[in-house]
Amino acid sequence: MESILTQQLSFKIGAKTILDNISLQVPDRSIYGYLGRNGAGKSTTIKLLLGLLEDQADTIFIQGNSLKAHPTGVYANVGNLIESPCYYTKLTVFENLKYLDIIHKKGNKRIDEVLEMVDLHRERKKKASALSMGMKQRLGIAMAIFHDPQLLILDEPLNGLDPQGIVEMRNLFCHLNEQGKTIFLSSHILSELEKIATHIGIIEGGKMIFQGTKRELLGQVDREVYLRTASPEATASVLRNSGFSGVKIEGENVAVTIGDDMQFGLMIKSLVEKQIDIYGLESRSADLEQIFINLIARANG
Amino acid sequence: MANTFYTAFLSEKYKLLRNREIFGVLIAPMLLIFAISAYIIYDIVNSGGASAIPNPWKVLLGRYVFQFFYLLYPILVALFVYACCDVEYKNNNYKILFTVPISKSNIFFSKATFILLTLLFSILFAYAAFLISGYLLSLIYPVLGFQNYDYRQVIFYTFLKLFITLSAIGMIQLALSLLFRSFIYPIGVGMFMLVFSVLVAQKRFSDFIPYTGAYNAVMNILSENDSFARLDYCDMVMVVVFLLISFYLFKRKGQF
Numbered sequence: 001m002e003s004i005l006t007q008q009l010s011f012k013i014g015a016k017t018i019l020d021n022i023s024l025q026v027p028d029r030s031i032y033g034y035l036g037r038n039g040a041g042k043s044t045t046i047k048l049l050l051g052l053l054e055d056q057a058d059t060i061f062i063q064g065n066s067l068k069a070h071p072t073g074v075y076a077n078v079g080n081l082i083e084s085p086c087y088y089t090k091l092t093v094f095e096n097l098k099y100l101d102i103i104h105k106k107g108n109k110r111i112d113e114v115l116e117m118v119d120l121h122r123e124r125k126k127k128a129s130a131l132s133m134g135m136k137q138r139l140g141i142a143m144a145i146f147h148d149p150q151l152l153i154l155d156e157p158l159n160g161l162d163p164q165g166i167v168e169m170r171n172l173f174c175h176l177n178e179q180g181k182t183i184f185l186s187s188h189i190l191s192e193l194e195k196i197a198t199h200i201g202i203i204e205g206g207k208m209i210f211q212g213t214k215r216e217l218l219g220q221v222d223r224e225v226y227l228r229t230a231s232p233e234a235t236a237s238v239l240r241n242s243g244f245s246g247v248k249i250e251g252e253n254v255a256v257t258i259g260d261d262m263q264f265g266l267m268i269k270s271l272v273e274k275q276i277d278i279y280g281l282e283s284r285s286a287d288l289e290q291i292f293i294n295l296i297a298r299a300n301g
Numbered sequence: 302m303a304n305t306f307y308t309a310f311l312s313e314k315y316k317l318l319r320n321r322e323i324f325g326v327l328i329a330p331m332l333l334i335f336a337i338s339a340y341i342i343y344d345i346v347n348s349g350g351a352s353a354i355p356n357p358w359k360v361l362l363g364r365y366v367f368q369f370f371y372l373l374y375p376i377l378v379a380l381f382v383y384a385c386c387d388v389e390y391k392n393n394n395y396k397i398l399f400t401v402p403i404s405k406s407n408i409f410f411s412k413a414t415f416i417l418l419t420l421l422f423s424i425l426f427a428y429a430a431f432l433i434s435g436y437l438l439s440l441i442y443p444v445l446g447f448q449n450y451d452y453r454q455v456i457f458y459t460f461l462k463l464f465i466t467l468s469a470i471g472m473i474q475l476a477l478s479l480l481f482r483s484f485i486y487p488i489g490v491g492m493f494m495l496v497f498s499v500l501v502a503q504k505r506f507s508d509f510i511p512y513t514g515a516y517n518a519v520m521n522i523l524s525e526n527d528s529f530a531r532l533d534y535c536d537m538v539m540v541v542v543f544l545l546i547s548f549y550l551f552k553r554k555g556q557f
Contacts, residue, residue, distance in 0.1 A: 052399060075402040084393070085392070090388065102312040102315055143397070
């Protein structure tokens, strides 16, 4: 079942199309990384998913429920953090969560538990306005997860966090995911998304240009394999004769471009048949950042 | 979790009670009455003694208190109502408000109820302070004659009508505060209307301007007027009309 499902979601401001037939499919218990350049439509999508912008056509379904028909029911099971953290400046850290507790009725024990999770327990009596930027971000995350929602929608949740904070939040998201929560997050820190996302969606100019598992995305691009052999020249010659592209000798190594797993098998087979000894092998695939840039460039012709 | 008006009201109360402005509107009028009473005592001591005054509730205490009230109270209400909206403007907290599992109508009407209840308590505190001040003055200076006049009915109706006026002003200010994010506009319009209402208070059309009610409170206490007039009925209608306008503006706030 999909935690988030949109059926050709479109959104216009005046004559300008912001989103064009976006069909999001966010599987249950996944960590879905939503990528796009500035102005691509990420935040608009997220605001629509949370009902902060009105979807006139009723195309958004959260955990099987129509957002338009059952907004309050949907909100009971969704936590969110959009762009900058929201909190009441005149309330303390504890009071901000207490305010949510009045609505969700989870008890003071849950407040303590959440403050421990985001490492804010020592600041519980501090006014929210007196917190540092990173701590405010943590408070925003605490408020998003307070009611133990099944789905978290997070827009740039790592903004303002120091490297240690980023690692802690990454671990927290993984921990929540292990508990069965679905996490939909957008972030500009692609290296972090690459580490935790199970699924990726890429949006460009209001259109979805990729959606699938991270493995499917990484499989979309060629990877370079570096071979260390007894005879680089002979190896390069065998590979060229077998039809492999991008073969080049780099010192003691031979580099070759491999498209998929089947090609990789063929390469090994042809080298073994010609009795070439392989001493070492290193596979270097493009990272998410490179794939993202390539896909955006391809989408823009 | 329950999407009920009661839950919405409890959460709004918890959040808004931590605003300093609420204490301004609750306590300042009461403190003002006690300060005026202290000034009356100071004046008597300075002038060498008290002398009998015809109806001191009206001529002494009422005159001073309501002259301050008609300028002070609407401004306090405007500041308080703006503060109730400002908590949501800061950090764009409407994002919290509109993604909690409580309907917008419950949230809005709980906010409006909180504002009206605060105004009611403010008037009740001021009413009690007025009666206590008169009683204390009658004990300290019996010669003033507070105990000789039963002015309770006029005092009650003056405060009741002031409450209706302030409720109407509160709802107008709520609509303005929801319409304009900047502090300048709602407070500026409130101040302008206050001055304008004083200038046109004698005109017949002034009955349609709730801000005139604060000025009329002075007239009511001085002329012993305890009957409802067109202005008071207009104020009641204004409460409902501007409550509905504010609700429309609040619902529209959801569209960022």
